[in-house]
Amino acid sequence: MKRLSEERTKILFEKLAKYIGPNVKLLIERPDGIYCFREQKDRVYYISEKILKLAENVPPTQLICAGTCFGKFTKTNKFRLHITALNYLAPYAQSKIWLKPSAEQQFLYGNHVSKSGLGRISENTEKYQGVLVYNMADLPLGFGVAARSTADCKHADPLASVCFHQADIGEYIRSEEDLL
């Protein structure tokens, strides 16, 4: 368990800000306790201080996970957000996409979202902005990157992809080993 270096913290915040914007502040400063980001073997965990103190007692070679894994740093020092961060990012999302029931399964299998599967999209979504994907019942399904801005979506043809897939909750089953 290590603290993130300043450079890495910056990279992490930049990635989070893509999805939740200035609300990252709410992740750092919480009224119900001190939560912090810690790093173990290039994976970033979001833990409360109490649990962190308990995790200190476990030897690092035997510690698998502490808190919530938000993602990991790749070999070239880029941060990759994992689906396990969904519950913390969903309440603060800046731009959202709602999928039609027909397109849900497609997304959960890891495919991109096409215009035909797009139910609703929040306004003022810029191109390549981080997006949270919901189903029609307002259940968060995963993350994505908007392939087109809101205005462009209206003029797109039905087969064009509107949102690039980044992570979905189907990964919990499809790629269990990756998450740990």
Add this chain to the structure above:
Amino acid sequence: MVALLTGSVLNTSTSKYIPTEVHKELKFDLGNLAVFDDSHIDEDNLKTDNRELYLKELNKENVQALINSIWGLPTIRKDEVLLAQLPEPITPVPREKPVPEKRPPTKWERFAQLKGIKKRKKSRLVFDDVTGTYKPRWGHQRANDQSKDWLIELPKQADPYMDAFGEIKENKKGRILKNKKQQNNNNTNTIDVRPQALKKKALEREIVLTKKSTASLGRFDQKLKEEPKIKQAHAKKNKFASNIEPKKARGKEQSINKAILKKVIASIYRPIVKHIITSPFRCSAGALSLLITKVELV
């Protein structure tokens, strides 16, 4: 034995040490540490087998005379060592090394040569409009210093929200950078392959290496007064703060994180703000709402 050395004064004493007094007519060039003996050499002695001994005796006296005269010079003491101050050399000596080559011309120098541009000497003092006196062209308290302007008049078509004062600073930085880049290019494009330049570089590198080649990597060696300080590249060391915050530094991590976040957010939202302000009629309502809305908790 005596017949051989009639030309010189010989002391036939049986003492252990050879006497150091030499009474001979010799010419000294102490600047070159040379002594010239013009006396006649006995040719008969040279033909016999005793020539080596004869020559040895001759030279011993001459060298003794030279050392005597060195001891007669004024001396100075430097770093626990007694040094004699040699006078200027008298005899002209030819060059030891070849004539040094000229530095290869830089890009500008080549262009100037081609076009026939000659350097014009600029005066150190220039007339300053503000004070009405003559001030240096560059440096401390220079004339017409743009950075000291308290008012900048913008032309009609200029952007009123642009930071004109900051622009001056940035332009200066840009000019400095450009100059450095061009200097670097000169160094790389016209690599100094003159023998004296290469030798100097090699010597400098050797000095650095030998300084480091001690048991403590040259850290505790006594340094001479005029020795230049050599900058060494150090491997970057990562400083990790402690995992759990100590009670004394409570909240420090949060404040650091907040500061980093502030910078990140500023870099994302600054271009949007600029866009809105510069084009008030063209911005989308959405962009404005991005600015105005606070956190929306679902």
